[in-house]
Amino acid sequence: xxEIPVYLVAAFSDQPFAGNPAAVCLxxxxxxxxxxxKMAQQHNQSETAFVVPESDGFALRWFTTCNEVNLxxxxxxxxxxxxxxxxxxxxxVIHFATASGRLSVSREGDWLTLDFPVGETEECEPxxxxxxxxxxxxxxxxxxxxxxxxxxxxxxxxxxVRPNISAMNPGEHKVTITAAGQGEYDFVSRFFSPGxxxxxxxVTGSAHTMLIPYxxxxxxxxxxxxxxxxxxxxxxxxxxxxxxxxxxxxAVTYLNGVIMLRDTTSGE
Numbered sequence: 061x062x063e064i065p066v067y068l069v070a071a072f073s074d075q076p077f078a079g080n081p082a083a084v085c086l087x088x089x090x091x092x093x094x095x096x097x098k099m100a101q102q103h104n105q106s107e108t109a110f111v112v113p114e115s116d117g118f119a120l121r122w123f124t125t126c127n128e129v130n131l132x133x134x135x136x137x138x139x140x141x142x143x144x145x146x147x148x149x150x151x152x153v154i155h156f157a158t159a160s161g162r163l164s165v166s167r168e169g170d171w172l173t174l175d176f177p178v179g180e181t182e183e184c185e186p187x188x189x190x191x192x193x194x195x196x197x198x199x200x201x202x203x204x205x206x207x208x209x210x211x212x213x214x215x216x217x218x219x220x221v222r223p224n225i226s227a228m229n230p231g232e233h234k235v236t237i238t239a240a241g242q243g244e245y246d247f248v249s250r251f252f253s254p255g256x257x258x259x260x261x262x263v264t265g266s267a268h269t270m271l272i273p274y275x276x277x278x279x280x281x282x283x284x285x286x287x288x289x290x291x292x293x294x295x296x297x298x299x300x301x302x303x304x305x306x307x308x309x310x311a312v313t314y315l316n317g318v319i320m321l322r323d324t325t326s327g328e
Contacts, residue, residue, distance in 0.1 A: 061320055061321070061322060061323060062319075062320075062321040062322075062323055063318050063319070063320060063321075064085050064086065064087060064318065064319040064321055065085070065086045065146075065316070065317075065318060065319075066083060066084065066085050066086075066103075066316065066317055066318065066319050067083070067084045067138075067142045067146065067313055067315070067316045068081060068082075068083055068084075068103075068105070068313070068314045068315045068316070069081065069082055069083075069084055069138035069141050069142060069311050069312065069313050069314065070311065070312050070314055071134040071135070071137040071138045071141070071263065071294075071309060071311045072134060072137065072263040072265075072288075072294035072295065072296060072309035072310070072311070073263075073292075073293075073294050073295075073309070073310060073311070073312065074170065074310040074311075074312055075312065076312055076314040077292070078262075078292050078293055078294060079134070079262060079263050079292060079293075079294040079309070079310075079311070079312075080106070080134040080261065080262040080263040080264070080292065080294060081105055081106070081138075081262075081314065082105055082106070082107050082108065082109055082132075082134055082135040082138040082139075083100070083103040083105045083107075083108040083109070084108075084109045084111065084135070084138050084139050084141075084142045085099065085108060085109070085110050085111070085319065086111050086142070086147075087110055087111065087112045088112070088113075089112060090110075090112055090119075091110075091321075093128070095321075096108075096110055096121070096123055096128075097123055097127070097128070099123075099319070099321075100123035100124065100125055101125045104125060104257065105125075105258075106124060106125075106256065106257065106258035106261060106262075107122050107123065107124055107129070107132045107134070107135040108122070108123050108124075108135070109121070109122055109132070109135040109136070109138060109139045110122075110123070111139050111142075111143070114157060116155065117154060117155035117156060117157065118139075118143065118154065118155070118156050118157070119156070119157045119158075120136065120139055120156040120157065120158050120163070121158070121159070122135050122136075124256055124257065125256075125257040126255070126256065126257070128159075130158075130159045130160050131158070131159070131160045131176075131206075131266045132265070132266060133174055133176065133264065133265010133266045133267075133268065133269075133307060134261075134262075134263055134264065134265050136156065136158075136163060136165065136174055136265065137165065137172055137174055137265065137309055137311055138311055139156070139165075140154050140165035140167070140172050140174075140311075141172060141311035141312075141313070142313070144167055144172070145313070146313070146316070152166055152167060152168075153165070153166045153167075154166075160176075160177070161177065163175065163176060170310050171297070171308050171309065171310055172308065172309060172310070172311060173297075173306050173307065173308040174265055174306065174307045174308075174309075175304055175305075175306055176265070176266075176269050176304065176305050176307065177269065177303060177304060177305075178269060178272075178273050178300075178303050178304065178305055179205050179206055179266070179267075179269030179270035179273070179305075180205055180270075181203035181204060181205035181209055181270050181273075181274065182203060182204060182205070183201075183202070183203055184202060184203060184204035184208075185202070186199075186202045186208060186210065187229075187232070187233070189227070189228075189229070189233075190208065190228060190229070190232075190233045190235065192227070193223055193224045193225070193227035193228045193233070194210075194221055194223045194224075194228075194235070194237070194252075195221060195222060195223065195224070196210065196212070196221065196237075198213075199211060199212055200212065200213060203270070203274065205270045206234075206266065206269075206270065207234040207235055207236055207251070207266075207267060207270070208233070208234065208235035208236070209235075209236050209238065209267075209270050209271065209274060210235060210236070210237045210238070211237075211238050211239060211274075212237055212238070212239045213239065214239050214240075215239050215240070215241065215242055215248045215289065217239060218237050218238065218239045218248055218249065218250055218289060219248075219250075219289050221237055221250065223252055225252065225254050225259045226254075228252070228254035229254065230254045230255025230256075231255070233252075233254050234251075234252070234253050234254070235251070235252050236249050236250065236251045236252075236264065236267040236270065236271065237249065237250050237252075238250075238271055238274075238275075241285075241286070241287060244285055245285055245286060245287045246275060246279060246281070246284035246285055246286060246298075247271065247275045247279075247284065247286050247287075248286065248287045248288070248289045249264075249267065249268075249271055249286065249287075249288050249289070250288065250289060250290055251264040251267045251288070251290075260290055260291075261290070262288065262290045262291070262292035262293070262294060263288045263290065263292070263293070263294035263296070263309075264288065265296070265307055268286065268296055268298060268305065268307050269305050269307075271286065271298075272284070272286075272298045272299070272300050272305040272307070273300055273305065275298075276300040282299055282300045282301070283297075283298070283299050284297075284298045284299075285297055285298070286298050294309065295309065296308065296309055297309070
């Protein structure tokens with residue numbers, strides 16, 4: 061019987077019922093991919109992070125309930141929170157080896173900062189079917205990178221979008237909608253991912269790798285405060301630093317336990 065520590069963490073929030081939840085599993089070594097996927101399906105979170113210690117940091121992989129993904133910001137933040145707060149990691153920076161390269165997370169007080177590469181985008185004509193499914197009749201700008209980025213005129217318009225997810229193509233219509241912020245917020249956003257178990261992501265670090273350089277160029281500033289205006293919601297302190305983006309947020313553990321994984325090869 062293999063015992064695996066597991067944590068459920070709300071990332072980009074200091075409250076357990078806000079931000080973006082992720083499961084974090086601490087492994088001693090990698091299990092077969094099909095086992096990792098079944099574990100993610102059992103947890104039924106938008107993402108499950110699997111962490112394995114290495115000599116110079118940690119290896120990190122992310123699984124949805126459908127497949128492995130190459131990048132997940134909130135599950136990276138959740139993983140760092142677990143390592144810092146539950147493993148008493150003594151250093152100020154954690155380095156992760158991932159499918160998207162080397163990622164770092166630093167801490168300052170209760171805030172954790174993700175250091176990710178910039179998400180490149182380019183001007184692109186949006187598919188009419190996607191706009192129709194989103195119920196968007198007019199927009200200011202559209203760009204395309206790892207997902208679509210659509211700027212709307214106001215925060216109210218962003219909050220009012222009620223997409224017909226079943227009409228969106230899972231392989232082509234991942235999209236972040238955004239608008240200039242009000243008050244303390246420089247910009248706001250929402251993120252839709254058709255085909256996933258959770259089709260609106262509560263707080264999306266990977267989307268902000270595109271949003272930060274976009275809004276930095278528009279607003280003429282490198283440091284910004286963003287709000288993802290999903291039902292759960294969350295705040296991200298943003299900074300553009302050359303070809304890197306820094307995204308800072310808080311995290312809180314909601315539960316922790318132990319997975320009792322039967323070793324099917326040993327007859328246990």
